[in-house]
Amino acid sequence: xxxxxxxxxxxxxxxxxxxxxxxxxxxxxxxxxxxxxxxxxxxxxxxxxxxxxxxxxxxxxxxxxxxxxxxxxxxxxxxxxxxxxxxxxxxxxxxxxxxxxxxxxxxxxxxxxxxxxxxxxxxxxxxxxxxxxxxxxxxxxxxxxxxxxxxxxxxxxxxxxxxxxxxxxxxxxxxxxxxxxxxxxxxxxxxxxxxxxxxxxxxxxxxxxxxxxxxxxxxxxxxxxxxxxxxxxxxxxxxxxxxxxxxxxxxxxxxxxxxxxxxxxxxxxxxxxxxxxxxxxxxxxxxxxxxxxxxxxxxxxxxxxxxxxxxxxxxxxxxxxxxxxxxxxxxxxxxxxxxxxxxxxxxxxxxxxxxxxxxxxxxxxxxxxxxxxxxxxxxxxxxxxxxxxxxxxxxxxxxxxxxxxxxxxxxxxxxxxxxxxxxxxxxxxxxxxxxxxxxxxxxxxxxxxxxxxxxxxxxxxx
Numbered sequence: 001x002x003x004x005x006x007x008x009x010x011x012x013x014x015x016x017x018x019x020x021x022x023x024x025x026x027x028x029x030x031x032x033x034x035x036x037x038x039x040x041x042x043x044x045x046x047x048x049x050x051x052x053x054x055x056x057x058x059x060x061x062x063x064x065x066x067x068x069x070x071x072x073x074x075x076x077x078x079x080x081x082x083x084x085x086x087x088x089x090x091x092x093x094x095x096x097x098x099x100x101x102x103x104x105x106x107x108x109x110x111x112x113x114x115x116x117x118x119x120x121x122x123x124x125x126x127x128x129x130x131x132x133x134x135x136x137x138x139x140x141x142x143x144x145x146x147x148x149x150x151x152x153x154x155x156x157x158x159x160x161x162x163x164x165x166x167x168x169x170x171x172x173x174x175x176x177x178x179x180x181x182x183x184x185x186x187x188x189x190x191x192x193x194x195x196x197x198x199x200x201x202x203x204x205x206x207x208x209x210x211x212x213x214x215x216x217x218x219x220x221x222x223x224x225x226x227x228x229x230x231x232x233x234x235x236x237x238x239x240x241x242x243x244x245x246x247x248x249x250x251x252x253x254x255x256x257x258x259x260x261x262x263x264x265x266x267x268x269x270x271x272x273x274x275x276x277x278x279x280x281x282x283x284x285x286x287x288x289x290x291x292x293x294x295x296x297x298x299x300x301x302x303x304x305x306x307x308x309x310x311x312x313x314x315x316x317x318x319x320x321x322x323x324x325x326x327x328x329x330x331x332x333x334x335x336x337x338x339x340x341x342x343x344x345x346x347x348x349x350x351x352x353x354x355x356x357x358x359x360x361x362x363x364x365x366x367x368x369x370x371x372x373x374x375x376x377x378x379x380x381x382x383x384x385x386x387x388x389x390x391x392x393x394x395x396x397x398x399x400x401x402x403x404x405x406x407x408x409x410x411x412x413x414x415x416x417x418x419x420x421x422x423x424x425x426x427x428x429x430x431x432x433x434x435x436x437x438x439x440x441x442x443x444x445x446x447x448x449x450x451x452x453x454x455x456x457x458x459x460x461x462x
Contacts, residue, residue, distance in 0.1 A: 015047030040076035066098030111273030118267035122155040122199040136199040143187040144252035164271035169235040174263030185249035186218025191234035195242040219348040220301040298349040300456035304388040310338040318388040321449035326441035341434040353460040358424040363452040372442035375407025380423035384431040
């Protein structure tokens with residue numbers, strides 16, 4: 001017997017592997033090959049149990065907000081144009097709308113021309129030692145880290161910005177002209193989310209949480225000084241904004257509140273139209289408008305001073321009413337009895353302006369032998385971490401800066417001037433050391449004295 005032609009076992013199914021077994025005939029084993037289930041809305045189709053099974057649904061999202069995306073099993077993805085609102089990417093158009101599958105800009109942006117209005121509409125402070133007391137009628141706003149903790153709160157209302165972009169915002173407070181209003185630290189201002197408080201009822205027990213970051217910090221402040229806090233990061237346009245003022249210092253700062261007769265809190269907001277003058281503006285109208293506050297003078301203060309003495313290497317002189325400089329005894333210059341003075345200065349309010357001059361002024365004490373044939377040499381030093389109440393000869397910082405100024409003979413009661421312009425480029429804290437090559441000591445008033453104390457004068461170029 002002779003076999004005839006081979007048996008045709010192709011069943012036309014891509015999802016089976018066809019073969020022929022001499023004993024049983026055609027075999028159609030299921031496979032897992034890729035296939036097409038005939039639905040254009042599925043992807044990754046694969047064979048399973050001898051049949052083509054559709055895979056995951058096809059994503060038809062074209063990333064275009066101006067189309068309605070869908071899928072037709074026969075043809076695949078469909079992107080039908082819509083008329084939804086959209087953003088054409090231009091800040092100079094308004095009410096943009098989808099048309100023909102693309103975003104079409106609407107009418108041009110028209111910016112208001114008036115000056116934005118910003119006012120402090122409420123302020124008060126709270127005190128940990130009087131937890132149930134309200135200070136809303138006080139003429140002061142206080143900040144102190146203790147032992148009685150005090151925090152001030154301000155609510156600001158901004159209007160007239162409209163479609164413009166806020167480019168600057170400042171809260172200005174004036175240090176009160178009352179005893180001990182000045183401070184080595186003017187405090188830190190924070191934005192807070194809770195604006196529902198009432199200045200006439202809020203107390204320490206009901207104060208809102210200070211839940212915002214520090215926006216600005218003030219250094220040393222003097223009585224009557226105007227202090228600016230930059231709050232641009234918190235004011236984005238028209239609305240109501242609240243702020244809290246606290247301090248890390250136990251040297252309290254006292255500011256005038258809006259209940260004071262003068263020097264009340266102020267707010268300045270600057271806004272700019274992103275597209276230049278709108279069609280209703282004249283060519284003479286600036287596209288940037290702002291409330292204005294006069295430029296404030298920089299403030300510089302000697303916030304710490306002391307002296308050290310070589311033959312008393314562990315003694316601190318931070319409470320002394322004078323500062324002494326001496327190169328020791330005439331018989332052994334540079335040995336026992338060497339004295340050096342140290343001063344720390346805080347400068348604020350310079351901002352982006354250039355420091356044109358900076359002078360440290362000391363008064364020779366009106367005590368016996370305070371005068372000298374040499375007033376000393378002043379150096380800038382990098383070590384500024386010392387404490388005037390603990391520093392000694394053994395712990396003094398290195399005098400690692402060049403001589404800035406050297407004085408000749410000085411007399412009792414004389415006010416002497418050291419030019420330190422080269423060492424003060426702007427806002428910050430700076431330290432200086434005063435020494436001498438003379439064995440004829442010079443004695444100056446310190447900031448602990450009752451007479452003319454050390455002073456800093458800083459001038460800026462506008």
